[in-house]
Amino acid sequence: MDRSQRKLDHIRHALATGMDQENIWDDVSFPPNSLPNISYGNTKLEVSLSPFTISSPILINAMTGGAEATTEVNQKLAILAREKGMAMAVGSQMAAIRDPSVLPSYQIVRKENPDGLIFANLGAEATVEQAQIALEMVEANAIQIHLNVMQELLMPEGDRDFRGYLENIKRIKQQLSVPVIVKEVGFGMSAETIKQLVEAEITIIDVGGRGGTNFAQVENRRHSLEMSMFEEWGFTTAESLLETRPWQGKGVSFLATGGVRNGLDVVKAIALGASAVGMAGAMLRLVQTKTMDECLRQVDHWHHQIRVAMTALGTASLAELRDAPVLITGRTAERATLRGWQLDHYARRQSHAKC
Template sequence: MDRSTRKLDHIRHALETTDQPFNSFDEVSFVPNSLPNIGYHDVSLATDLGSFRLASPIIINAMTGGAEATTEINRKLAIIAREKHLAMAVGSQMAALRDPGVADSYRIVRKEHPNGIVFANVGAEATVEQAQAAVDMLDADGLQIHLNVMQELLMPEGDRDFRGYIENIQAMKESLDVPVMVKEVGFGMAKETIEKLNHIGISIIDVGGVGGTNFAKVENRRSQKPLAMYENWGLTTVESLLEAESFSQSKSQANVAIMATGGVRHGLDVLKALVLGASATGIAGEMLRLVQTSSLEDCLTAVDEWHHELKVGMTALGVTRIADCPRIPVFVCGKAAYQARLRGIDLEILAQRVFDRATDS
């Protein structure tokens, strides 16, 4: 099967598998603050993700490209990013690196979003030359390197050999002139992986947890011999954020910015991710659904609503800056809490945080 057909299959099946029976963000809740002593209009949504200064913690995350039909999807996404001042990542550009004829399905993003932050995207199997070509294709501000081992193993035509990934990532990081982010595609990330990446100098990591688009289900739908037992593989986004927090607590000198992707449904989920240590959140599946089913005007309104929902929560907690969110007390319960304790992660520290804006800010 050619890559263009595969890309269209991924979009179709992704839209069919968006409903998840469980979302780990529902296991997270807050200690209420009845005296926040701030106003809604005091809240700023600006945030730092590594060296990037973002106007919003919401990023349109990697989705698609590589087929003529995906050009219009990326055009709409880029317009949303431009109008709402969001950073945006394209889907894997490996298709265009092998077939330059589909490069315009990616270039449309820079055309429509000429002054915004745009991330190029390649797999960890890419060479330095391919990574540079992907960046040049978009005049990109940064590069995402995606990890998708389980998806490849379930993909009928997927890779089966993952040797050399860490060396490839290090070579790309050391050779490119733009910041490099490593991201999971939806199976979550353990603290051991975060430590390995940080050890080779990767300072921006998207933990990409279970809860959003389920690429195990997507590939099983494409396979004549599906392996359904692997459709619940991995760590949820909340579990992955706890892993990242545990890494940060154990490595006082660690310099890593975390992005949270996977199952983010609304502004409250964004807030929960920020309080659990993320500097930004990626939304992919919900964005794809919006641009495929709604008018552009409705898509823009949806982003406004997400920002409003986030600001409501920040106001209620007495937080005016994203940077202060990781100081807010938070409860983690259920399966995420059970697994965290098995992994030696101290959740009481999170629940007993103290943040008093009057004395701390």
């Protein structure tokens, strides 16, 4: 099967399967603050993702490209990013590196959003030369290197040899002049993986946990040798954020992608240590089923939900959410405790926000 058809299959199955049925964020909640001493109008949504400052904490994360039919999807996503001040990542660009005829499906993003923050995207098998081509293709401000071992193993035509991935990441980091972001595609990250990336001097990591589009399920739908036992592989996004605790406040920024349904989920992710939050499946579904005006209103509504939660918690900035007390219960708490994370630390935090 050629890459263009695979890209279309991924979109079709992602829309058909929807988000993981496990509501991963429902294990995370906040104690009420009945005296927040803050005005809704003073809340600010800007986030710092060194070296970038972004006006929205929502990132349109990597989805597609590589087929003529995906050009319109990326065009709509780029317009949404431009109008609402969101960063955007394109889907894996290896298809265009191998087949230049599909270049327009990626280049449309920069055409529609000439001044926006755009991330290129390749797998960890990429060479430095390929990474440079991907950057130039979309005039990217940074590059995502994605990790998707389980998806590749379940993909009929997927990779089976993952040797040298960390060395490739190190070379790309050392030789490119833009920030390098390493991201998971939906199976989460452990502290052990994060440690290796930090030691490789990666300072922006997207933990990409289970809970959103389930790529194990997507790949299982693409062939007859179904292996459904792997559809719950890995960590959820909330569990993965707990794994980041040893590096919080130490010069590493974390992104959280996977299962984010609304503005309150964004706030929960940031309270657990994310600097910004990626949305992919929800964005894809939005631009495929709504008019552009409806899409723009939906993003406004998500931003409104974030500010409502911030006001109720008494936090004027998103950074202040990292001091807000947060309760972690259910299966998330059970699994985190087994991993050795002390969850009472989160529950007893004291917010020091002042307005």
